[in-house]
Amino acid sequence: MKFLRFFLIFILSFYFSxxxxxxxxxxxxxxxxxxxxxxxxxxxxxxxxxxxNSLKIVVDKKLEExxxxxxxxxxxxxxxxxxxxxxxxxxxNTYILWLLPILIFLIGGAIIYKSFIVKK
Amino acid sequence: xxxxxxxxxxxxxxxxxxxxLFYFSYKNFNNSxxxxxKILSFSFLQLFFVVISFLCLIxxxxxxxxxxxxxxxxxxxxxxxxxxISGTWGNHEGSLLLWLLVLTLFIFLFLVxxxxxxxxxxxxxLVFQQIIIVGFFLFLILTSNPFxxxxxxxxxxxxxxxxxxxxxxxxxxxxxxxxxxxSSIIFSSVLAATSLKIISTNWAIHIKKWxxxxxxxxxxxxxxxxxxxxxxxxxxxxxxxDPVENVSLMPWLALTTLLHCILVLEKxxxxxxxxxxxxxxxFTLSMCGTFLVRSGILNSVHTFAxxxxxxxxxxxxxxxxxxxxxxxxxxxxxxxxxxxFSFFWLSKETSILxxxxxMMYFLSVVLIGTVYPIFLDVITSQKISVGPPFYHxxxxxxxxxxxxxxxxxxxxxxxxxxxxxKIYLISFLIISILLAFLVLKNFNQNILINTILISSALxxxxxxxxDFFVNKYKNISQNIAHFGFSLLILSILxxxxxxxxxxxxxxxxxxxxxxxxxxxxxxxxxxxxxNYNAIIANxxxxxxxxxxxxxxxxxxxxxxxxxxxxxxxxxxxxMSDKFIVINLVQNQDFFNVRYQVKPxxxxxxxxxxxxxxxxxxxxxxxxx
Numbered sequence: 211m212k213f214l215r216f217f218l219i220f221i222l223s224f225y226f227s228x229x230x231x232x233x234x235x236x237x238x239x240x241x242x243x244x245x246x247x248x249x250x251x252x253x254x255x256x257x258x259x260x261x262x263n264s265l266k267i268v269v270d271k272k273l274e275e276x277x278x279x280x281x282x283x284x285x286x287x288x289x290x291x292x293x294x295x296x297x298x299x300x301x302x303n304t305y306i307l308w309l310l311p312i313l314i315f316l317i318g319g320a321i322i323y324k325s326f327i328v329k330k
Numbered sequence: 331x332x333x334x335x336x337x338x339x340x341x342x343x344x345x346x347x348x349x350x351l352f353y354f355s356y357k358n359f360n361n362s363x364x365x366x367x368k369i370l371s372f373s374f375l376q377l378f379f380v381v382i383s384f385l386c387l388i389x390x391x392x393x394x395x396x397x398x399x400x401x402x403x404x405x406x407x408x409x410x411x412x413x414x415i416s417g418t419w420g421n422h423e424g425s426l427l428l429w430l431l432v433l434t435l436f437i438f439l440f441l442v443x444x445x446x447x448x449x450x451x452x453x454x455x456l457v458f459q460q461i462i463i464v465g466f467f468l469f470l471i472l473t474s475n476p477f478x479x480x481x482x483x484x485x486x487x488x489x490x491x492x493x494x495x496x497x498x499x500x501x502x503x504x505x506x507x508x509x510x511x512x513s514s515i516i517f518s519s520v521l522a523a524t525s526l527k528i529i530s531t532n533w534a535i536h537i538k539k540w541x542x543x544x545x546x547x548x549x550x551x552x553x554x555x556x557x558x559x560x561x562x563x564x565x566x567x568x569x570x571x572d573p574v575e576n577v578s579l580m581p582w583l584a585l586t587t588l589l590h591c592i593l594v595l596e597k598x599x600x601x602x603x604x605x606x607x608x609x610x611x612x613f614t615l616s617m618c619g620t621f622l623v624r625s626g627i628l629n630s631v632h633t634f635a636x637x638x639x640x641x642x643x644x645x646x647x648x649x650x651x652x653x654x655x656x657x658x659x660x661x662x663x664x665x666x667x668x669x670x671f672s673f674f675w676l677s678k679e680t681s682i683l684x685x686x687x688x689m690m691y692f693l694s695v696v697l698i699g700t701v702y703p704i705f706l707d708v709i710t711s712q713k714i715s716v717g718p719p720f721y722h723x724x725x726x727x728x729x730x731x732x733x734x735x736x737x738x739x740x741x742x743x744x745x746x747x748x749x750x751x752k753i754y755l756i757s758f759l760i761i762s763i764l765l766a767f768l769v770l771k772n773f774n775q776n777i778l779i780n781t782i783l784i785s786s787a788l789x790x791x792x793x794x795x796x797d798f799f800v801n802k803y804k805n806i807s808q809n810i811a812h813f814g815f816s817l818l819i820l821s822i823l824x825x826x827x828x829x830x831x832x833x834x835x836x837x838x839x840x841x842x843x844x845x846x847x848x849x850x851x852x853x854x855x856x857x858x859x860x861n862y863n864a865i866i867a868n869x870x871x872x873x874x875x876x877x878x879x880x881x882x883x884x885x886x887x888x889x890x891x892x893x894x895x896x897x898x899x900x901x902x903x904x905m906s907d908k909f910i911v912i913n914l915v916q917n918q919d920f921f922n923v924r925y926q927v928k929p930x931x932x933x934x935x936x937x938x939x940x941x942x943x944x945x946x947x948x949x950x951x952x953x954x
Contacts, residue, residue, distance in 0.1 A: 238831075242718070243717070243719055245715050245717070251570065251572045251573070252563075252565065252570075253565075253570075253717070255565075256565030256566075256567065256570075257565070258896075258913040258922055258924075260916065263915075263922075291713065292712065292713065292714045292715075293713040293714060293715055294715070295714075295715060296715050296716070296717025296718060296719055296720070297717065297719035297720060297723075298714045298715065298716060298720065303706060303710065303712055303714065304714065306698075306702065307698060307699070307702045307706075307714075307716065307720075308720075308724075310694070310698055311691060311694045311695045311698055311724055312724075314690070314691060314694045315687075315691040315694075315728070318687045318690055318691065319687060322683050322684075322687055326672055326673045326679070326680070326683060
């Protein structure tokens with residue numbers, strides 16, 4: 211039960227964070243989550259290719275226009291497809307991706323609890 | 331020419347010896363003398379021929395024998411000798427020959443070093459290992475012969491990929507392979523032991539050493555790869571959750587789980603099924619890794635050779651091995667665990683089970699994250715990327731209880747335990763939380779999660795440190811490894827939190843200045859080396875305290891093949907790394923300069939060395 215509470219707190223903290231992150235941090239955060247499409251396994255942030263550099267400028271521009279982080283991801287998703295996002299959103303394609311590990315964790319816990327541990 | 335010939339026929343002879351070994355083992359299975367007379371000498375011969383073959387390939391590289399296709403594709407006369415040699419395993423064919431070398435080396439060492447075990451068990455282990463070895467011989471000879479001829483003979487080779495022309499990457503594959511392939515011996519041995527029904531505490535003690543060898547090399551191999559990625563790939567990160575990195579992490583996670591699980595088997599002769607499954611899984615994951623990397627399915631920085639046909643071969647081979655292991659598992663393994671056993675909730679057994687539970691979870695996250703995009707692509711032809719945010723979100727929250735159990739678990743007793751020194755445990759927890767809060771109080775991002783995370787890592791840090799002095803070398807290997815792990819997590823966290831970065835464009839002679847740093851782009855030099863030409867940029871970087879550093883990153887243009895790379899210049903000190911890298915911007919006369927200060931970088935490497943040092947101590951320690 212204690213663990214559960216820990217997790218809840220943690221997951222909530224995701225939503226309350228980043229409120230006053232600076233513009234620059236925000237841009238870095240966004241570009242870290244974008245795949246440089248012409249590179250081999252590098253993020254836009256890490257890459258110095260022309261593609262990556264032009265994307266960095268686009269991100270800056272979108273931030274100036276006042277778009278939120280999610281809106282920017284959405285923009286890139288529409289333009290380049292989901293392949294560009296390193297952080298896949300939860301939808302019908304990715305239910306298994308996100309939930310299967312958690313399910314495995316729960317089942318594993320249940321097996322251990324049922325077959326080995328006896329409370330006295 | 332002659333080397334290729336000798337090398338190729340050595341491979342054929344090695345394969346024939348492998349087939350012979352099957353025959354001998356089958357015919358004389360009940361004759362216990364066969365081992366020392368025939369089998370041992372045959373497996374030595376096999377090793378000998380593989381070594382010859384491998385040496386032939388190395389010699390072909392050294393003398394730049396371009397009649398050999400592998401040499402032609404991966405070398406050049408102007409390469410320094412060191413990279414000619416390391417080019418041997420810097421390609422698909424050569425690296426598979428190295429696989430084979432390690433496979434045969436391990437089984438030979440196993441036969442020589444294993445004493446006090448039934449002869450039948452040793453022979454059967456050899457048989458299972460030979461199945462793998464013969465599979466790899468066939469793979470090598472049929473799909474990836476390293477000794478293919480080219481005619482007419484080219485006068486010059488195509489050269490070696492520049493990012494592979496590096497000292498760390500020269501030793502990274504052999505060490506990683508020792509770990510990867512070392513797990514084959516665990517696989518063969520567990521199948522043999524299952525067939526003969528001799529899985530017991532005795533067997534656990536014997537196999538633990540082999541698990542440790544694999545584990546130590548795998549840990550060091552991953553470390554070297556990581557260090558290489560840090561200074562060579564030029565983004566200043568050391569782990570990107572890249573599929574090829576994940577592929578090396580998965581066997582590591584499985585091996586680590588096995589290493590803990592075997593402790594229970596060693597003491598109490600239970601959990602046998604689980605040990606068998608884990609041993610099989612470890613090697614299967616190593617094979618899967620080879621399949622994923624070699625087949626070119628993965629989109630990754632590290633993929634430097636691929637071919638679908640080869641992928642198919644490994645896939646089929648992999649299925650045969652899995653099928654065989656499942657067959658043996660279900661036919662021969664009778665679960666003797668049925669005698670009633672249960673663990674008290676507070677005991678060493680339970681804490682190890684919790685370790686296994688979490689490790690399996692981490693493994694499933696990495697596995698699903700790596701292969702899910704491939705399946706999705708095949709089934710729905712939708713491409714998605716799974717990158718660092720996915721892994722961080724799923725792993726970091728679970729790290730917190732994991733670290734806490736890691737601190738408390740080792741101090742528990744077998745069977746039934748009580749929490750001793752509750753006051754210590756609680757006061758350390760409070761100290762850790764306070765310290766973490768103090769460190770982070772001026773930090774406004776994600777403060778809650780970071781505080782919890784750092785306090786749990788600090789907790790592990792303090793508890794293991796205390797155990798080190800209180801327990802007086804009792805269980806020192808575990809102690810050091812756990813301490814190293816706490817240090818690793820702390821260094822990674824601090825490294826992430828307190829890193830700073832400046833990205834700017836500068837011409838020669840220009841100055842960048844902000845409140846904390848002043849970067850002066852002083853001059854540009856040129857350098858000519860045997861395998862590349864370089865532009866060296868000289869920077870002077872100073873801070874308001876008057877400390878000044880000179881850093882000289884390079885832009886290299888490699889000959890053969892002509893590829894431009896950026897070489898970072900890194901100044902490492904105990905507390906932080908200063909990392910600078912430049913890039914050319916096309917059609918402009920300025921350079922893109924990226925300067926990073928990365929605290930505790932050195933400690934990340936040191937802590938991994940500490941972790942593997944724990945393994946080394948456990949390996950050399952005599953059982954009391």
